[in-house]
Amino acid sequence: MHIHRFEKIWIGLSLFLIACFIGIVMYGFAVLDLKVPGIEESETVDPLTLHETEFAMPGTRQVGDNKYEVYMVARQFLFMPGTGQPLVLPEGAEVKFHVTSPDVLHGLHLAGTNVNVTVVPGQVSKFTTRFSEPGEYGMICHEYCGPAHHTMEGLIKVVPKSEFDSQYLVDASR
Amino acid sequence: MTFVDRYPNAARVAKANLIVAFAALGIGGLFGTVQALHRTDVFRGFITSVQYYDVLTGHGVLLALVFTTFFLAGIYTWGVTRTLEREPENLTFTWSWFWMMTIGTVMAAVAILGGLVPGSSISAAVLYTFYPPLQGHPLFYIGATLLVVGSWLAGWDWFKSYWSWRAEHPDESIPLQTYMTLFTMLMWYLSSIGIALEMVVLLIPWSLGFVQNIDPILPRTLFWYTGHAIVYFWLLPAYFVWYSILPKLSGGRLFSDALTRIVFIFFLLLSTPIGFHHQYADPEIAIGYKMWAVVATLFIVLPSLITAFTVISSMEHGARQRGGSGYFSWMGALPWNRPAFVGCALAGIMFAAGGFSGIINASLNIDMLIHNTIWVPGHFHLTVGTAVALTFMAVTYWLLPQLTGRELKYNKMALAQPYTWFIGMTLMSNAMHREGLAGVPRRTAEPEYTGFAYEAPFGTMAEMKWQIAIGGVILFVSLVMFFVVIVASWRNGEKSGTIDDYLPPALSGPEQSPKILDNMKLWMGIAILLCILAYTLPLAEMVMDGLFYPGAPPSPV
Numbered sequence: 001m002h003i004h005r006f007e008k009i010w011i012g013l014s015l016f017l018i019a020c021f022i023g024i025v026m027y028g029f030a031v032l033d034l035k036v037p038g039i040e041e042s043e044t045v046d047p048l049t050l051h052e053t054e055f056a057m058p059g060t061r062q063v064g065d066n067k068y069e070v071y072m073v074a075r076q077f078l079f080m081p082g083t084g085q086p087l088v089l090p091e092g093a094e095v096k097f098h099v100t101s102p103d104v105l106h107g108l109h110l111a112g113t114n115v116n117v118t119v120v121p122g123q124v125s126k127f128t129t130r131f132s133e134p135g136e137y138g139m140i141c142h143e144y145c146g147p148a149h150h151t152m153e154g155l156i157k158v159v160p161k162s163e164f165d166s167q168y169l170v171d172a173s174r
Numbered sequence: 175m176t177f178v179d180r181y182p183n184a185a186r187v188a189k190a191n192l193i194v195a196f197a198a199l200g201i202g203g204l205f206g207t208v209q210a211l212h213r214t215d216v217f218r219g220f221i222t223s224v225q226y227y228d229v230l231t232g233h234g235v236l237l238a239l240v241f242t243t244f245f246l247a248g249i250y251t252w253g254v255t256r257t258l259e260r261e262p263e264n265l266t267f268t269w270s271w272f273w274m275m276t277i278g279t280v281m282a283a284v285a286i287l288g289g290l291v292p293g294s295s296i297s298a299a300v301l302y303t304f305y306p307p308l309q310g311h312p313l314f315y316i317g318a319t320l321l322v323v324g325s326w327l328a329g330w331d332w333f334k335s336y337w338s339w340r341a342e343h344p345d346e347s348i349p350l351q352t353y354m355t356l357f358t359m360l361m362w363y364l365s366s367i368g369i370a371l372e373m374v375v376l377l378i379p380w381s382l383g384f385v386q387n388i389d390p391i392l393p394r395t396l397f398w399y400t401g402h403a404i405v406y407f408w409l410l411p412a413y414f415v416w417y418s419i420l421p422k423l424s425g426g427r428l429f430s431d432a433l434t435r436i437v438f439i440f441f442l443l444l445s446t447p448i449g450f451h452h453q454y455a456d457p458e459i460a461i462g463y464k465m466w467a468v469v470a471t472l473f474i475v476l477p478s479l480i481t482a483f484t485v486i487s488s489m490e491h492g493a494r495q496r497g498g499s500g501y502f503s504w505m506g507a508l509p510w511n512r513p514a515f516v517g518c519a520l521a522g523i524m525f526a527a528g529g530f531s532g533i534i535n536a537s538l539n540i541d542m543l544i545h546n547t548i549w550v551p552g553h554f555h556l557t558v559g560t561a562v563a564l565t566f567m568a569v570t571y572w573l574l575p576q577l578t579g580r581e582l583k584y585n586k587m588a589l590a591q592p593y594t595w596f597i598g599m600t601l602m603s604n605a606m607h608r609e610g611l612a613g614v615p616r617r618t619a620e621p622e623y624t625g626f627a628y629e630a631p632f633g634t635m636a637e638m639k640w641q642i643a644i645g646g647v648i649l650f651v652s653l654v655m656f657f658v659v660i661v662a663s664w665r666n667g668e669k670s671g672t673i674d675d676y677l678p679p680a681l682s683g684p685e686q687s688p689k690i691l692d693n694m695k696l697w698m699g700i701a702i703l704l705c706i707l708a709y710t711l712p713l714a715e716m717v718m719d720g721l722f723y724p725g726a727p728p729s730p731v
Contacts, residue, residue: 111613122724125457138626
């Protein structure tokens with residue numbers, strides 16, 4: 001088979017380019033710590049019996065020094081917690097989210113950031129993140145979930161560590 | 175003598191397919207303009223924000239699924255017939271797949287448009303991804319299934335022609351256009367199994383009420399098993415045009431027959447086992463499968479880069495035949511006054527831009543910034559919305575006279591149409607990409623929120639909003655121009671006996687292509703193996719806990 005010399009050079013450069021693209025993704029993982037959903041162990045949950053699980057009491061729990069876990073329910077057409085009252089979190093802490101849905105698919109995207117996850121009934125979406133500065137982050141449902149999808153929004157408010165106290169936690173032992 | 179004189183039956187079949195394709199294009203395009211004005215809040219008088227999702231479903235289904243599939247069926251019928259030099263083997267069979275696809279389309283369209291009729295009990299605002307537990311009317315699922323099954327039979331028809339031809343030509347290399355057709359269909363047979371299983375085993379019984387609850391993750395995964403390959407099912411007919419027709423439109427010949435075949439083999443192998451890149455943000459797909467999707471998806475950039483080389487060098491050859499010279503100034507010698515050429519060339523330029531935004535989408539952790547934002551429709555309005563749609567429109571200017579025996583009318587309007595599309599899409603798509611970076615979501619009637627404001631990384635939110643609205647209107651104007659030209663030419667074009675339908679052979683022709691490239695069993699076998707490797711384990715995990723468990727109740731829309 002005859003392949004023109006220029007074409008061989010072009011294919012070589014193309015392969016190099018593709019290797020660079022793959023390298024950039026790997027660099028993001030290994031060095032910049034850019035993680036995605038699917039790293040944490042997967043977990044299923046029966047959407048019909050969420051009231052018998054941790055999701056019965058959505059909110060933030062402290063699980064260690066500067067470590068928190070947030071249980072969140074996304075449902076037509078609100079985030080619990082997050083819609084109505086903002087979800088308040090401390091700056092700099094390690095926060096692990098557990099999110100699920102009792103009805104249809106939803107999404108959770110903090111606008112302008114790389115916190116971005118699909119929420120699927122029957123599955124628990126888990127991801128760990130850290131908010132390095134105080135501020136407000138808009139929460140958007142980015143997966144079409146029904147006629148009022150465009151009203152589904154929430155807010156995360158990150159406050160300095162000194163302003164964060166137990167009023168922002170739920171008592172899961174109650 | 176032209177195509178319609180030699181093969182009147184195939185010409186009739188091709189024309190019937192184009193009519194359905196263009197009807198879908200017209201309605202879907204109108205819907206797109208309504209959406210562009212609604213979601214930017216420039217004009218919200220056509221529909222309510224609830225009806226927006228009915229319109230959006232119609233836009234996606236009619237353009238991405240119906241327009242593309244019917245155009246493919248039309249142009250592939252033309253290509254197979256002319257390169258094998260034989261009419262369809264059995265016309266009853268041929269018309270039966272056409273009508274099956276058409277009836278399926280009408281059923282799905284009734285279900286979708288029913289949602290716009292006040293008081294109607296029929297609706298299917300499920301978007302073209304129809305993720306359950308959102309539930310549409312059963313007509314939607316049954317109609318869409320008929321469309322897919324009809325497309326399988328269309329492929330069978332082309333294979334039948336090929337086998338008959340093969341019996342008479344035992345040693346010849348498969349003619350190039352037939353080769354591209356058959357490899358597209360092999361890819362489609364392998365990849366559409368996912369959507370077929372999803373429909374027949376899960377969604378149709380569920381929509382009819384035989385089962386109550388549904389486990390959303392399994393149908394979603396089956397959908398994306400097919401869903402990414404669908405984009406190549408749209409794209410490959412455009413490649414067919416760029417490889418086999420565009421060189422001639424440029425005044426030259428295809429650069430290499432062998433590389434064309436290799437590119438189609440790449441698409442057969444890699445189109446399907448990469449569906450997980452649509453599920454990067456999903457919780458239950460383990461990171462290893464996502465990593466595989468990154469590597470395989472980025473490798474599918476290779477055939478597109480080879481295509482860029484082959485197509486551009488074929489165009490350069492054409493330009494030099496026409497007297498062009500110099501390193502870059504040969505481009506000026508291309509036929510920039512011929513609508514079919516201009517449309518294909520502009521479509522190719524936009525495809526390059528869309529390819530690069532697609533590389534961002536493919537890059538797992540970078541994708542998290544823009545996943546499910548309006549960046550994504552910004553991307554695919556360059557690929558399917560321009561590379562494919564504009565190529566289809568443009569090649570119609572060249573193809574229609576061969577199918578009708580009538581010359582094209584309104585050449586100046588036909589020439590202005592692709593430029594208009596290009597301008598409209600440049601405005602709309604660049605703004606969609608940039609809004610996506612700010613976090614503006616896709617698939618929403620009202621992207622503005624009460625609790626927070628977006629921060630635009632480039633430009634201002636207001637400027638982007640206006641570019642989307644104005645771009646959408648310009649695209650509609652372009653579409654109207656297309657229809658004026660096509661309808662006038664079809665009905666009143668001057669009858670001509672001298673319509674040129676000759677396509678020259680490649681510079682490096684099939685005699686230089688190794689036989690192994692024509693070995694369909696080998697390549698199909700490898701393609702099946704790659705799918706088994708990519709999908710067996712994750713699908714097994716989803717099925718093992720019960721087909722419909724953990725299930726959620728239906729949510730009718």
